[in-house]
Amino acid sequence: MGYVAVSGGEQAIAASLDLTELKRVGAGRSVDVETILAALPELVAQVESEGSLWAPEVAATAVKQAQGSVEEAVFLMRAYRSTLERLYTSRVIDTDTMRVDRRISAAFKDIAGGQILGATRDYSHRLIEFELVDEAPADVRERAAELEHALAAEPSADAAEAQTHVPRVLTYLREINMVKAYPQDDTEPVDITKTPLAFPAPRSVILQALSRGLTQAVIAIGYAAIRGFGLSHPTVGELRRGTVAITIDAPGAEADATEDDAYYLGAIPVTEVESLIVSDEVDDRGNHRSALDVGYGLVVGNDESKAIAMSVLDHSLRADDVRYPTQDQEFVLYHIDGVEATGFISHLKLPHYVTFQSKLDSALRSMAEEGGEADA
Numbered sequence: 001m002g003y004v005a006v007s008g009g010e011q012a013i014a015a016s017l018d019l020t021e022l023k024r025v026g027a028g029r030s031v032d033v034e035t036i037l038a039a040l041p042e043l044v045a046q047v048e049s050e051g052s053l054w055a056p057e058v059a060a061t062a063v064k065q066a067q068g069s070v071e072e073a074v075f076l077m078r079a080y081r082s083t084l085e086r087l088y089t090s091r092v093i094d095t096d097t098m099r100v101d102r103r104i105s106a107a108f109k110d111i112a113g114g115q116i117l118g119a120t121r122d123y124s125h126r127l128i129e130f131e132l133v134d135e136a137p138a139d140v141r142e143r144a145a146e147l148e149h150a151l152a153a154e155p156s157a158d159a160a161e162a163q164t165h166v167p168r169v170l171t172y173l174r175e176i177n178m179v180k181a182y183p184q185d186d187t188e189p190v191d192i193t194k195t196p197l198a199f200p201a202p203r204s205v206i207l208q209a210l211s212r213g214l215t216q217a218v219i220a221i222g223y224a225a226i227r228g229f230g231l232s233h234p235t236v237g238e239l240r241r242g243t244v245a246i247t248i249d250a251p252g253a254e255a256d257a258t259e260d261d262a263y264y265l266g267a268i269p270v271t272e273v274e275s276l277i278v279s280d281e282v283d284d285r286g287n288h289r290s291a292l293d294v295g296y297g298l299v300v301g302n303d304e305s306k307a308i309a310m311s312v313l314d315h316s317l318r319a320d321d322v323r324y325p326t327q328d329q330e331f332v333l334y335h336i337d338g339v340e341a342t343g344f345i346s347h348l349k350l351p352h353y354v355t356f357q358s359k360l361d362s363a364l365r366s367m368a369e370e371g372g373e374a375d376a
Contacts, residue, residue, distance in 0.1 A: 024067055036060040045269070045301030046070060050338055051077025052193055052212050053084075054268050054300060071214075071342045078339055081193075088248040091262055095272050095298070097164060100242040105169045107237045107276060113166040118241065120304075169238035170274055173292060180279060180291040199329050206317050206333065210310040211299050214338030221336060222309025225316045225326035232315045232326075234275035234295055234308075241302055243267040271304055273297040275311040 024030070037044060037060045047059040051074045059077060066072035102118025105111050117123075173179050189204035197205065210218060225232045247262035275295040297310030319327040326332060335341060 031064060033057060033060045033064060036063055042302065043068075043070070046215055046303065047073045047077055049300040049303070050074040050212055050214060051081060053077050053081040071338055075339050075342065090265070091247045091249060091259070093244050093246070095240075095244060095270070096168065098166070098240060098242040098244050098270070098272070099267070100163050100166045100240050102241040103166060103239070105236065105238050107235045108169060111169050111238075113163065116163070166240070168274075170276075170294065173237075173276075178292050180293045197333060201329050201333065203314075203318070206329065207296070207298075207310075207314065209333045209336065210297070210313055213333075213336030214341065215303055215306045217336040217338065217341070218313065219305050219309045221326055221332055222312040225312050225324070230312075230316050230324045230326035231319070232277055232295065232312045234277050234312055234315070236308060237274045237276045237294070239271070239273045239304060239307070241269070241271045241304065243269050269301055271297075271299050271302055271307040273304070273307040273311045275308065275315070277315050 037056055040060075040063070043063060044056055044059045047062055047070060048054050048056065050070075051059065051062075053059075055077075058080060059073070062073040062076040062080075065076060100116065102120065103113070103116040105115065170179060185203070187202065187204070189208075190202060192205055192208045197209070201209075224230065226234075245267050246265045247259065248265060250261055250263055273296070275297070277293045277295060278290055279293040293315060295311035295313075295315035297307040297312075297314060299307045299310060313326065313332060316324075316326045317329055317332060322328055
């Protein structure tokens with residue numbers, strides 16, 4: 001078999017890009033960015049979360065350019081993010097001050113502040129509503145008005161309104177010393193957008209990588225850890241969803257400046273989970289006792305499954321005795337990065353003429369040697 005050089009590569013690539021653009025505009029219609037933001041908010045939030053950049057209009061534009069491909073849209077977001085200058089570092093976000101619109105606990109029936117179901121699909125029937133096929137803008141406006149009126153008239157609607165300073169469910173367990181304690185770690189967090197992964201990774205790296213990891217990968221590996229390929233089977237102590245304020249120190253502010261001295265930049269939606277896992281620990285006297293270990297998850301957006309899976313993997317990756325792949329930092333953190341995985345898989349489509357010919361020659365030689373031995 002002979003190999004020849006491919007000619008006209010530049011022209012072929014240009015034509016390929018034109019064909020891709022033709023697929024986007026060939027039907028003679030397009031979805032504007034405002035419609036994507038309004039109709040596909042969770043898709044936009046996923047692209048922002050995995051792209052490590054909260055910029056709704058930019059994310060919606062990336063979704064449009066990528067024709068709905070999440071992997072491509074995230075790649076575009078990270079590429080754009082790399083061109084931006086980082087002017088400030090925000091103050092530490094205190095999720096105790098989260099403006100909560102949904103908050104539940106699977107561990108306790110009655111919790112301080114009450115269970116707040118909020119907006120969720122957890123209790124829906126998952127039946128396709130085929131009437132949406134013919135839904136017109138007027139129908140959307142009419143339906144919105146009906147729902148707003150119904151919710152305003154419902155007496156219990158006040159419970160679903162956003163609340164601030166909602167007490168944490170785990171506070172009581174911590175007060176009675178039922179939660180496993182960890183030494184305070186004030187080490188400066190490592191920024192994984194500027195520093196390559198290195199192992200063993202500190203917890204700041206683990207949490208960042210899990211938070212911006214490919215959503216489906218985080219959920220899948222977290223599911224594997226629960227199914228038996230790990231030792232982390234949690235109970236959701238608290239899941240809270242809402243918005244948190246982003247603030248920066250005023251220019252020239254002192255190191256001990258208070259929150260009142262900070263500048264408010266805006267708020268972003270987040271979902272936070274504290275999961276409880278029963279574990280054994282040794283006290284100061286050398287006695288073994290059962291305690292509750294906490295797995296932590298926080299993701300930008302409203303993806304509760306990803307936040308729960310993140311809390312599972314946070315606990316798994318702190319294991320001293322690594323017995324399962326879900327407890328191995330390198331296995332988990334490398335393989336949940338969507339851009340890393342997509343890039344490596346995609347590179348297999350690039351020319352590998354020389355390496356494949358080497359493998360082919362080696363295989364043919366082996367076959368020839370085996371044939372000669374058989375004849376002998």
